[in-house]
Amino acid sequence: MKILDILLSDAVIVDLKATTKREVLEEICAAVAAAEPAADREKLIQVLAERERLQSTGIGEGVAIPHGKVPGLPRLIAAFAKSRAGVEFDSVDGRPTHLFFLLVMPENAGGQHLKALARISRSLRDPAFRRAVEMASTKEEVLRAIEHEDAKF
Numbered sequence: 001m002k003i004l005d006i007l008l009s010d011a012v013i014v015d016l017k018a019t020t021k022r023e024v025l026e027e028i029c030a031a032v033a034a035a036e037p038a039a040d041r042e043k044l045i046q047v048l049a050e051r052e053r054l055q056s057t058g059i060g061e062g063v064a065i066p067h068g069k070v071p072g073l074p075r076l077i078a079a080f081a082k083s084r085a086g087v088e089f090d091s092v093d094g095r096p097t098h099l100f101f102l103l104v105m106p107e108n109a110g111g112q113h114l115k116a117l118a119r120i121s122r123s124l125r126d127p128a129f130r131r132a133v134e135m136a137s138t139k140e141e142v143l144r145a146i147e148h149e150d151a152k153f
Contacts, residue, residue, distance in 0.1 A: 001112075001119050002150040003078065004143070006103075010035035011079035012139045016100070021089050025049060025066060028081050028102045038074050044104060058091030062134075063124045067103040067117060076105045076112055078120070080142060082133065099124065099133060123149050 011031040018024040025048045033041035047068040051057065058064040079102040086096025101120045105113040123129050132145035 001115050002153070003120060003123065003146050004150055006076045006078045006116060007146065008032060008035040008077055008079055009139070009143060012142050013081035014136060014139055014142060016081045016083040016087070018083065018087060019085075021052065021087065022049070024081070024083070024087050024089070024100060025052070028066070028079050028100060031081075032077060032079050032102065032104070036077055038072060039070070039077065039104070040072065043070055043072070047104070048102070056090035056092070058089040058097050059121065059124075060091055060093035060095070061130065062086065062095065062098040063130070064089045064091065064097045064099070065101045065103060065117065065120055067113070069107045069109060069113070070104045071107050073104060073106045076103070076109060076116055078103050078116070080133070082136070082142070099130065119153070
């Protein structure tokens with residue numbers, strides 16, 4: 001699975017304004033809803049906030065992968081956002097989170113979403129890929145870094 005196949009390029013944010021976990025979810029969900037007509041911003045926020053209450057999706061090393069199943073979505077969707085300052089996201093290592101890959105899927109997504117989660121997680125464990133997206137200052141640079149990462153698989 002290629003990340004670019006599910007990533008909404010119009011939902012790539014290179015400079016998040018959010019300063020709290022809730023604001024991060026709201027800002028990314030607004031971008032997803034603007035880019036995907038079938039995505040309801042409030043429903044996205046609700047599903048992701050409920051998931052975060054169960055357990056934080058902050059996986060450490062400055063990375064979080066908020067995800068959830070959303071009724072009414074036509075397909076698996078990803079978005080990307082970067083916070084230069086970092087946001088307290090209840091990460092497993094207790095450090096601020098800078099990179100956010102949001103992943104939302106239809107309720108009947110089956111195993112496809114697990115493959116996408118594994119794929120994104122594996123890529124973000126690579127220090128070179130993390131550094132490439134951290135250093136990217138434009139959406140185009142982020143997309144090129146992801147395209148380069150996709151070429152490995």
